[in-house]
Amino acid sequence: MAVYTQVSAEALGEFLARYDVGELVSAKGIAEGVENSNYLVETTRGRFILTLYEKRVNAEELPYFMGLLDHLADKGLAVPPAIKDRRGVEIQELEGRPACLIKFLSGVSLSHPTPAQAEAAAIAMADMHAAVADFTLDRPNSMGVDTWRPLFEKCGHSLNQIAPGLHDDLAHAIEHVTANWPGDAFDRCAIHADLFPDNVLMLGDDVTGLIDFYFACTDIRVYDLAVMHSAWSFDATGRSYDAAVGDALIRGYSSRFPLTDVEQAQFPTLAAGACIRFALSRAWDWLNTPADALVMRKDPLAYVRRLKHYAPDLVKHST
CATH class of the missing domain: 3.90.1200.10 (Aminoglycoside phosphotransferase (APH), C-terminal lobe)
Incomplete structure (x- = not known):
């Protein structure tokens, strides 16, 4: 995860309006990783991850990733599938990049696993x-x-x-x-x-x-x-x-x-x-x-x- 593309509060508010997830409260860029631009988004209804897909991720391959996550989630595995908007669409566009709003999972990642x-x-x-x-x-x-x-x-x-x-x-x-x-x-x-x-x-x-x-x-x-x-x-x-x-x-x-x-x-x-x-x-x-x-x-x-x-x-x- 990383932040290459900056997202304005206005653009993010309009983006979230496509979903039944409440109104924007805050958004914070996530610096870890190197692949895509990621934000922790908090709304009046909860927390979500916003991902904007950068050049290394081919937009044409996003249906594969979404399909895999949906498959694993349907099997009961703890993975974060993309959230569909009111029209049933998972893959959107934001600030000129393909983007998805993703389910937030609780837990922490480890620096020194036992x-x-x-x-x-x-x-x-x-x-x-x-x-x-x-x-x-x-x-x-x-x-x-x-x-x-x-x-x-x-x-x-x-x-x-x-x-x-x-x-x-x-x-x-x-x-x-x-x-x-x-x-x-x-x-x-x-x-x-x-x-x-x-x-x-x-x-x-x-x-x-x-x-x-x-x-x-x-x-x-x-x-x-x-x-x-x-x-x-x-x-x-x-x-x-x-x-x-x-x-x-x-x-x-x-x-x-x-x-x-x-x-x-x-x-x-x-x-x-x-x-x-x-x-x-x-x-x-x-x-x-x-x-x-x-x-x-x-x-x-x-x-x-x-x-x-x-x-x-x-x-x-x-x-």
Whole structure:
């Protein structure tokens, strides 16, 4: 989440008038994240999230995301579906951007999850995977393995402005991991693809919501767990690995979907791929984020250090 597009009180009031949600009381921009512009909106009838979709989210793909959230909500999962206006429309336009008003979920996102919280979150992910068994829509992974080299080449040698040797480290890692990427024999389904701790809401050890599905796609099911493992099992710098949290994630997920021998053997490659994906997207944002955007840039090297944990031989220079 972030704020790139500013919304005036007048425009927001007119927007809310399309819905049966009461009148505007306040709106506050949410700075965390990097993808879309988000506001916490309070009206006379409650709280909502307003999301304006920025350039990285293709407006033509919004029906996929809305359909997935509606599907999961209908299955009883704690996700935030878009709210329909009086005409039954979910996707609107505001300040020249596609926009949705989204259900607000209670709970807080965690900075330092405990093993018990990690296990509960992994079970919630597994329940999500079970719930999409009959979900029929399909979306390729917009940040999948085939996109890494093109994004790497767009960043080019500017990567070395972030850290000396980063260009060569990522080039070597991409070559190795893509050559060893698992094939079509692995189970595929709709995955979240971005289930960081800040995309899970919790009260104590209970999961109250899974949010921010705008990288959701059809891909290798266990890759979703690998993304989660790389996101939850380290401190923010990527220097310190918490084995208790990492083990709890595997244990929680395996209680619903036991990992096969092949999945266990390929898990380091999947996790290394997750590290490459986030190192690249963070690097691109680091090099290209507008100076006046209300957004928190995230350190690409935190994921290069994680990559070194999963594949020690692939990182030689930049950490």
